[in-house]
Amino acid sequence: xxxxxxxxxxxxxxxxxxxxxxxxxxxxxxxxxxxxxxxxxxxxxxxxxxxxxxxxxxxxxxxxxxxxxxxxxxxxxxxxxxxxxxxxxxxxxxxxxxxxxxxxxxxxxxxxxxxxxxxxxxxxxxxxxxxxxxxxxxxxxxxxxxxxxxxxxxxxxxxxxxxxxxxxxxxxxxxxxxxxxxxxxxxxxxxxxxxxxxxxxxxxxxxxxxxxxxxxxxxxxxxxxxxxxxxxxxxxxxxxxxxxxxxxxxxxxxxxxxxxxxxxxxxxxxxxxxxxxxxxxxxxxxxxxxxxxxxxxxxx
Amino acid sequence: xxxxxxxxxxxxxxxxxxxxxxxxxxxxxxxxxxxxxxxxxxxxxxxxxxxxxxxxxxxxxxxxxxxxxxxxxxxxxxxxxxxxxxxxxxxxxxxxxxxxxxxxxxxxxxxxxxxxxxxxxxxxxxxxxxxxxxxxxxxxxxxxxxxxxxxxxxxxxxxxxxxxxxxxxxxxxxxxxxxxxxxxxxxxxxxxxxxxxxxxxxxxxxxxxxxxxxxxxxxxxxxxxxxxxxxxxxxxxxxxxxxxxxxxxxxxxxxxxxxxxxxxxxxxxxxxxxxx
Amino acid sequence: xxxxxxxxxxxxxxxxxxxxxxxxxxxxxxxxxxxxxxxxxxxxxxxxxxxxxxxxxxxxxxxxxxxxxxxxxxxxxxxxxxxxxxxxxxxxxxxxxxxxxxxxxxxxxxxxxxxxxxxxxxxxxxxxxxxxxxxxxxxxxxxxxxxxxxxxxxxxxxxxxxxxxxxxxxxxxxxxxxxxxxxxxxxxxxxxxxxxxxxxxxxxxxxxxxxxxxxxxxxxxxxxxxxxxxxxxxxxxxxxxxxxxxxxxxxxxxxxxxxxxxxxxxxxxxxxxxxxxxxxxxxxxxxxxxxxx
Numbered sequence: 001x002x003x004x005x006x007x008x009x010x011x012x013x014x015x016x017x018x019x020x021x022x023x024x025x026x027x028x029x030x031x032x033x034x035x036x037x038x039x040x041x042x043x044x045x046x047x048x049x050x051x052x053x054x055x056x057x058x059x060x061x062x063x064x065x066x067x068x069x070x071x072x073x074x075x076x077x078x079x080x081x082x083x084x085x086x087x088x089x090x091x092x093x094x095x096x097x098x099x100x101x102x103x104x105x106x107x108x109x110x111x112x113x114x115x116x117x118x119x120x121x122x123x124x125x126x127x128x129x130x131x132x133x134x135x136x137x138x139x140x141x142x143x144x145x146x147x148x149x150x151x152x153x154x155x156x157x158x159x160x161x162x163x164x165x166x167x168x169x170x171x172x173x174x175x176x177x178x179x180x181x182x183x184x185x186x187x188x189x190x191x192x193x194x195x196x197x198x199x200x201x202x203x204x205x206x207x208x209x210x211x212x213x214x215x216x217x218x219x220x221x222x223x224x225x226x227x228x229x230x231x232x233x234x235x236x237x238x239x240x241x242x243x244x245x246x247x248x249x250x251x252x253x254x255x256x257x258x259x260x261x262x263x264x265x266x267x268x269x270x271x272x273x274x275x276x277x278x279x280x281x282x283x284x285x286x287x288x289x290x291x292x293x294x295x296x297x298x299x300x
Numbered sequence: 301x302x303x304x305x306x307x308x309x310x311x312x313x314x315x316x317x318x319x320x321x322x323x324x325x326x327x328x329x330x331x332x333x334x335x336x337x338x339x340x341x342x343x344x345x346x347x348x349x350x351x352x353x354x355x356x357x358x359x360x361x362x363x364x365x366x367x368x369x370x371x372x373x374x375x376x377x378x379x380x381x382x383x384x385x386x387x388x389x390x391x392x393x394x395x396x397x398x399x400x401x402x403x404x405x406x407x408x409x410x411x412x413x414x415x416x417x418x419x420x421x422x423x424x425x426x427x428x429x430x431x432x433x434x435x436x437x438x439x440x441x442x443x444x445x446x447x448x449x450x451x452x453x454x455x456x457x458x459x460x461x462x463x464x465x466x467x468x469x470x471x472x473x474x475x476x477x478x479x480x481x482x483x484x485x486x487x488x489x490x491x492x493x494x495x496x497x498x499x500x501x502x503x504x505x506x507x508x509x510x511x512x513x514x515x516x517x518x519x520x521x522x523x524x525x526x527x528x529x530x531x532x533x534x535x536x537x538x539x540x541x542x543x544x545x546x547x548x549x550x551x552x553x554x555x556x557x558x559x560x561x562x563x564x565x566x567x568x569x570x571x572x573x574x575x576x
Numbered sequence: 577x578x579x580x581x582x583x584x585x586x587x588x589x590x591x592x593x594x595x596x597x598x599x600x601x602x603x604x605x606x607x608x609x610x611x612x613x614x615x616x617x618x619x620x621x622x623x624x625x626x627x628x629x630x631x632x633x634x635x636x637x638x639x640x641x642x643x644x645x646x647x648x649x650x651x652x653x654x655x656x657x658x659x660x661x662x663x664x665x666x667x668x669x670x671x672x673x674x675x676x677x678x679x680x681x682x683x684x685x686x687x688x689x690x691x692x693x694x695x696x697x698x699x700x701x702x703x704x705x706x707x708x709x710x711x712x713x714x715x716x717x718x719x720x721x722x723x724x725x726x727x728x729x730x731x732x733x734x735x736x737x738x739x740x741x742x743x744x745x746x747x748x749x750x751x752x753x754x755x756x757x758x759x760x761x762x763x764x765x766x767x768x769x770x771x772x773x774x775x776x777x778x779x780x781x782x783x784x785x786x787x788x789x790x791x792x793x794x795x796x797x798x799x800x801x802x803x804x805x806x807x808x809x810x811x812x813x814x815x816x817x818x819x820x821x822x823x824x825x826x827x828x829x830x831x832x833x834x835x836x837x838x839x840x841x842x843x844x845x846x847x848x849x850x851x852x853x854x855x856x857x858x859x860x861x862x863x864x865x866x867x868x869x
Contacts, residue, residue, distance in 0.1 A: 018761040019676050025668030026677075029735065030689040032728045036696060039707040096603030104597055105604070107384055113604055115857050120611045122782075122853040123846065124789025125698075126818040130825050130842045131614050134621075161610045168607065181419035185481070188377060189432040189488055190409030194593035199435065204422055215695075222697025224792040225818075229826060249699045249792070256703075256796050261711060273703045277696065284695035288688075297422065406586065437585045 043270035078245035086159035094167030102175035121165035129229030150232035167216035174208025211290030218283035336390035346547035357538030368547035378404035412485035418477035420469035432488035455483035475506025625840025650814030657723025670738030694732035705797035722798020737779020
């Protein structure tokens with residue numbers, strides 16, 4: 001007590017106020033999230049009045065046309081198409097890489113591979129887009145003899161590369177979280193390492209693997225620049241991967257710069273943002289739940 | 301490869317294996333350990349251990365904690381090498397063949413193991429027991445069902461679980477889980493069953509049942525058990541090996557003889573210290 | 577009797593394992609190949625363009641000649657501003673989560689907030705920046721708006737890195753200090769935080785490298801297509817390297833004329849980001865290895 005008195009009132013205050021101070025600063029991320037939710041929804045709200053929910057989920061997106069039409073379905077379908085096609089490649093590849101890193105590779109190779117995944121995840125999306133535009137698009141254009149190389153397929157290829165490190169490293173976490181006791185039990189029964197991976201480790205890590213895939217999906221849906229640069233951006237509902245598509249993110253990035261603040265078009269683009277936000281928050285929540293389930297199941 | 305001799309051991313009874321051993325190797329030991337040393341990185345866990353695990357009965361490995369008794373047990377089915385930077389020296393012969401040069405997967409198909417903590421897979425009771433036969437290529441449903449029942453009976457668990465084989469193994473009590481793990485190991489039909497302090501996580505009643513089961517099993521196969529519990533060793537083992545700090549084998553012989561008249565002071569101290 | 581494992585079954589199982597492991601290894605290799613292909617393409621096509629002039633000159637002739645100087649400087653302003661704004665909040669959040677919170681509802685709520693924020697697509701941050709910083713707060717399309725937007729974006733990254741760094745400090749350090757009668761804040765300030773500094777800095781580097789490469793959040797909040805001068809005040813627009821790459825690649829009037837410039841700019845960005853990431857990864861590994869507590 002005497003010491004505190006000697007240090008003065010200021011010191012005492014500082015000692016007493018540290019907890020509430022840090023707590024209030026820790027709420028910054030909540031504030032940020034709140035701001036995002038509030039403003040995106042607020043700016044999107046006029047859509048309900050000006051276009052209506054039915055109009056917004058219509059099949060034609062033509063902000064400059066006669067008549068003007070703000071149907072978001074082409075972009076929703078475009079995002080879904082591109083994302084699912086990317087996951088079709090990235091999930092198996094990511095699981096396989098995760099299994100290799102977690103269960104097969106020797107220590108040094110494990111460290112190298114994890115670093116490569118980390119570096120790959122760190123490459124800016126505009127570089128992926130640039131790479132896709134310069135290399136992948138022309139290659140696919142030649143291979144399939146297309147009018148343009150900027151297609152849903154191109155975007156899927158690039159997205160698959162981008163989702164790979166996310167999925168692989170989260171899946172690796174899930175596999176590593178499987179208790180060693182399971183592996184030992186399996187090996188002690190004379191299972192080979194591969195049989196152990198297939199029959200014990202993968203099933204035990206299942207919910208974590210699902211979580212990894214869902215999180216990868218969320219990332220892919222929200223990816224903007226790379227997709228914008230290579231998807232071709234035609235707002236049409238297509239049934240083929242070889243046609244250009246416009247995604248939710250692509251539409252916002254492409255059109256927001258050309259629209260007047262406060263116009264119906266502006267609000268419609270925010271409404272696309274709402275769709276995007278809802279999808280990504282839902283996938284995020286689902287992924288966390290699955291990953292948490294894995295942890296709960298194995299008592300950690 | 302261990303294949304030929306063990307194939308013989310597998311299909312024959314203990315008597316037949318004993319005859320085979322006497323005829324071909326003039327020995328009664330199923331596992332012959334010779335000048336075996338083991339290292340974790342630079343740390344030596346076992347020092348020049350030499351002993352022969354008899355074909356008949358239960359052999360207990362004892363010693364203070366950290367003396368390397370689990371390491372010795374895990375050397376018999378090559379489980380130590382699942383971890384990096386381990387190294388073995390010397391030889392271990394299983395039915396006359398060098399274990400350390402054999403394929404570890406093949407070794408584990410002949411030498412089963414039960415772990416310290418029950419570690420059933422997060423699968424159904426049936427799938428747990430059927431796991432071994434399945435990875436060894438058994439696909440027939442009827443055959444699997446038969447094996448599962450037989451193994452659960454041998455592990456004295458059948459009556460308790462026969463009506464809910466589809467239930468998750470994790471819903472069983474600790475003692476039941478450990479007997480399930482025994483059944484799981486038996487379903488592969490090993491010649492030797494290794495038990496690594498199988499009762500240390502269990503209550504006295506569950507321990508009793510495991511001990512009784514172990515005695516039963518010793519009629520049909522070789523059991524090697526690690527235990528830190530002297531009473532338990534006295535109750536269930538026929539032979540006992542005592543390791544001391546530093547991984548040195550200090551004593552090996554029939555349990556009664558060792559307990560009655562330990563050959564060296566350190567072992568006597570260990571035994572007395574425990575008995576108080 | 578159980579079916580005997582014949583030599584043939586054993587052989588088949590071993591072959592299956594070999595094939596399976598080869599496939600797993602090849603999948604892992606695909607990540608190496610992707611990184612290699614990107615690096616190779618950028619170096620092979622962009623290395624020639626990079627020179628001292630390229631890095632220190634303004635673009636000329638409708639951006640068909642000259643360098644990337646204003647884009648580099650702009651990216652530096654935006655990134656430094658974002659880090660400056662986000663780091664105090666992030667460190668404080670990490671300290672609260674790791675040192676002061678005692679479990680309970682608020683921890684869960686804040687964690688959900690951080691995780692959700694990390695999952696929000698970068699373009700949505702751009703939308704928020706436009707609606708809030710540019711429009712409502714009236715900062716306009718400017719360095720401030722861009723830096724604020726990027727700050728929100730890297731906040732969760734910095735918080736997670738900070739928390740991880742603090743968690744890595746062993747409990748015994750805190751107990752040692754607290755047992756001597758230190759207050760919590762004193763223990764944090766004198767014992768915990770200093771031990772966690774390397775980890776926090778690693779996180780900061782990762783945050784910078786993320787912020788410097790982001791395009792979508794600054795498209796409508798800060799970035800200019802072309803500026804003939806550097807920004808003079810915080811309310812000026814700026815050129816930024818990733819946005820520069822984007823507009824050159826998609827809106828450049830003469831592809832062949834600017835191809836080298838484009839690859840040069842891409843290589844400059846990729847080089848910076850990868851060097852920072854590599855540095856952070858290597859440094860983190862060294863810190864972890866050295867501190868055997």
